[in-house]
Amino acid sequence: MALGSLLAWLRVLEEVFKSEMIDEVKTPNLFKWALRFCSDDAVKDVMPRHDRLLEFVVNLIGAWPSPFVNRVRLALKLKSIDYVFLQENFVVKSELLLKSNPIHKKIPVLIHHDKPICESLIIVQYIDEVWSNNGPTLLPSDPYDRAIACFWAAYIDDKLVKAIDVAVKSPDAKKKKAAMEEISPMLAVLEEAFVKCSKGKAFFGGDIIGYVDIAMGPLWGWLKVIESINKLTVLDEATIPNLLKWGERFYNDATVKDVIPQHEKLLDVIIKVFPPMLLHIPSN
Amino acid sequence: MATSVVKLLGAQSSPYVNRVQIALNLKSIDYEFINENLAAKSDLLLKSNPIYKKVPVLIHADKPICESLFIVEYIDEVWTNSPSILPSDPYDRATARFWAAYIDIKWFPLFGELRQVKGEEAKAAVVEKIVEGLVLLEEAFVKCSKGEVYFGGESIGYVDIILGSYLGWVKAGEIMASVKLLDETKTPGLVGWAERVLLNDAAKDVVPEPQVLIEVLNKFMMASAKASSN
Numbered sequence: 001m002a003l004g005s006l007l008a009w010l011r012v013l014e015e016v017f018k019s020e021m022i023d024e025v026k027t028p029n030l031f032k033w034a035l036r037f038c039s040d041d042a043v044k045d046v047m048p049r050h051d052r053l054l055e056f057v058v059n060l061i062g063a064w065p066s067p068f069v070n071r072v073r074l075a076l077k078l079k080s081i082d083y084v085f086l087q088e089n090f091v092v093k094s095e096l097l098l099k100s101n102p103i104h105k106k107i108p109v110l111i112h113h114d115k116p117i118c119e120s121l122i123i124v125q126y127i128d129e130v131w132s133n134n135g136p137t138l139l140p141s142d143p144y145d146r147a148i149a150c151f152w153a154a155y156i157d158d159k160l161v162k163a164i165d166v167a168v169k170s171p172d173a174k175k176k177k178a179a180m181e182e183i184s185p186m187l188a189v190l191e192e193a194f195v196k197c198s199k200g201k202a203f204f205g206g207d208i209i210g211y212v213d214i215a216m217g218p219l220w221g222w223l224k225v226i227e228s229i230n231k232l233t234v235l236d237e238a239t240i241p242n243l244l245k246w247g248e249r250f251y252n253d254a255t256v257k258d259v260i261p262q263h264e265k266l267l268d269v270i271i272k273v274f275p276p277m278l279l280h281i282p283s284n
Numbered sequence: 285m286a287t288s289v290v291k292l293l294g295a296q297s298s299p300y301v302n303r304v305q306i307a308l309n310l311k312s313i314d315y316e317f318i319n320e321n322l323a324a325k326s327d328l329l330l331k332s333n334p335i336y337k338k339v340p341v342l343i344h345a346d347k348p349i350c351e352s353l354f355i356v357e358y359i360d361e362v363w364t365n366s367p368s369i370l371p372s373d374p375y376d377r378a379t380a381r382f383w384a385a386y387i388d389i390k391w392f393p394l395f396g397e398l399r400q401v402k403g404e405e406a407k408a409a410v411v412e413k414i415v416e417g418l419v420l421l422e423e424a425f426v427k428c429s430k431g432e433v434y435f436g437g438e439s440i441g442y443v444d445i446i447l448g449s450y451l452g453w454v455k456a457g458e459i460m461a462s463v464k465l466l467d468e469t470k471t472p473g474l475v476g477w478a479e480r481v482l483l484n485d486a487a488k489d490v491v492p493e494p495q496v497l498i499e500v501l502n503k504f505m506m507a508s509a510k511a512s513s514n
Contacts, residue, residue: 016387103386103420117378119385129374143361144347150354155335 004037008048016057016084058083059111061097063090064261065269067161067218068109068120073259074214075124079134090273121153124214139211152193152204153215160186164219167226173277180232183223184239188218191240196241202249209255217250217260224263225270229278287513290315293329295322297500300352300393301340302490303449307356309486310440313362321508340351353384356445367439368484376428380435380442383424391417395457399501411463415470421470429473433480440484448481448491455494456501 010021023029037043060083061077062069075085088094088107100109100116102104110117110126117123128138140146163186166179197212204212223235237244250256270278292308292315294301308315320329320339332341332348342349349355357392370377375498396416398410428435428443431472435443458465482491492500 103390113375115375117375117382118383120380122381122385125381126378127376129377143358144344144349146361147349147354147358150357151349151351154351154354 004034004043005033005047007038012057021065028067056113059086060084060113061086061088061094061100061109062107063088065266066107067222068106070218070260071120071214072108072110072123072127074209074217074256075127075138077255077259078136078138078209078214079131080125081127081131081134090269121157121215124211128211135152136208136210138205138214140205148197149204149211151198152190152212155193156212157217160190160216160219164222167230168222168270169274176230177232180226180230180234183226183234184236187223187234187240187243191243194243194246198246203246209250209253213246213250217256219267220247220251221261221263223247225266228263228267229270287319289345291318293318293320293326293332293341293343294339295320296492297497298339299453299491300338302452303352303445304340304342304355304359305490306440306445306449306487307359307369309490310367310369310445311359311365313359313363320352353388353446356442358497360442362495367436368441369436369445371436379424379428383421383428383435383443384446386417387421387443387450391421392450392453395453398457398461407461407463411461411465414457414465415467417473418465418474422474425473425477429477434477440481440486444477444481445487448487450476451478451482452491452494452497454478456497459494460498460501 014021022031022034038047051235052197058076058081060069060072062072064070064087073085086094086096088097093105097107097109098105100111101107101118104118106118108118108120108123110123112126112130117126124138140149160183163179163182167176167183170179193212194204198206201207203209204216209217227233227235235244235247251260251262290308290313292301292304294304294317296302296319298330305317316329318326320326322339329339329341330337332343333339333350337352338350339351340350340355342355345364349358356369370380391414394410394414398407398414401407401410424443428437430437431505432438435442435447440448440464454465457463466475466478481487
């Protein structure tokens with residue numbers, strides 16, 4: 001009974017990791033026992049079918065440097081949800097990704113109950129709604145505060161992310177410099193937003209990490225990366241003192257530390273995998 | 285149930301404002317519509333939406349809420365009387381939000397491209413992209429509606445409101461570019477849906493007629509041309 005009750009989950013592991021554990025050749029007697037056990041009348045109606053259990057396995061298709069993927073990883077961590085991380089190759093997209101997100105073909109994609117959910121902020125909201133009884137709530141419960149949180153997360157995506165993207169990826173030195181110059185005023189806006197939303201507490205979400213922290217936090221390392229690549233400062237204590245403290249606090253938080261990569265690792269990826277992004281800005 | 289005054293800062297020609305009007309109507313909420321002159325924005329608008337300085341802004345109990353998608357969700361959460369605008373199931377909600385984002389970020393901006401593009405070949409290429417998007421939305425309609433008449437099922441929901449609010453501009457685009465975008469052969473479900481959705485009580489008389497929108501656009505283009513030549 002002790003071993004038999006685990007059989008369905010062993011089948012799930014075999015399926016997820018594509019390897020046989022109870023193998024007909026290597027463990028013939030155990031294999032025959034397993035078949036006998038599962039067919040026994042007393043067991044048949046009690047044991048769940050492994051394919052039903054597979055539905056409960058949460059899969060996340062992603063790549064560890066992606067700040068969008070890391071938003072989702074952070075949300076899953078905060079909610080204490082176990083999941084299988086399916087690391088994408090940086091250059092060639094997998095069949096599973098193309099099938100799960102045919103419209104945008106982008107990571108992250110969360111697969112839950114065999115159904116794909118796309119777009120990082122939509123996934124974070126989904127996680128908050130499905131696992132509403134696990135751990136902290138990620139979005140504020142008050143509708144007005146929730147609208148404000150969604151507003152700032154959208155501002156971060158519409159403005160800040162786009163500028164960081166150019167500052168990292170553009171092969172054009174002028175465009176990179178222009179993007180850097182756009183980022184400083186955006187961070188000043190977010191400094192004000194932080195002061196208002198946090199109301200003197202540690203995070204945008206208050207005492208604990210919330211939706212806007214999750215939206216913004218994984219970008220902190222990338223802000224340090226663009227400072228390195230472009231040899232320009234955006235994380236300036238004079239203009240964004242509170243945001244700077246929030247950033248360091250977030251980056252060093254115990255929950256965050258093993259989810260969000262340090263900026264040195266991100267820069268390493270750029271150097272090794274995407275060297276054309278390392279454009280030296282000509283000095284004027 | 286909220287008894288405070290609800291105000292909507294807007295302009296009737298804006299599809300983003302229209303979607304908030306439809307949501308307010310759906311929930312039978314009384315509100316004051318404050319018409320904004322977008323060429324000379326009011327102090328109230330600039331104070332209520334300092335970041336984007338755009339309409340719509342919903343002001344509820346003196347607190348401003350900006351960005352049409354979030355305003356619609358806010359309305360659904362505060363006024364819990366039926367009908368619900370977003371689905372109750374988390375996966376269906378994620379799907380509705382996905383399509384709203386696709387429509388706003390990927391699909392509708394193609395109309396701006398259509399207006400600006402030069403030459404027949406380039407125009408045909410943009411038209412093709414718009415129609416491809418509509419084919420995707422047709423598939424989404426079939427899946428989301430589950431055999432009913434709206435994306436939201438029996439009653440209009442989030443995606444109906446988001447996509448429906450653009451229908452005036454879609455028709456205006458068809459007239460200005462002399463092209464058919466909503467085509468019965470490619471997107472029969474959406475053609476039927478488009479006729480139905482704007483006849484719904486909540487949406488009736490909200491989305492302006494295409495000729496009105498074309499006039500608004502022409503006035504705006506003339507004003508811009510004048511401003512840039514001065």
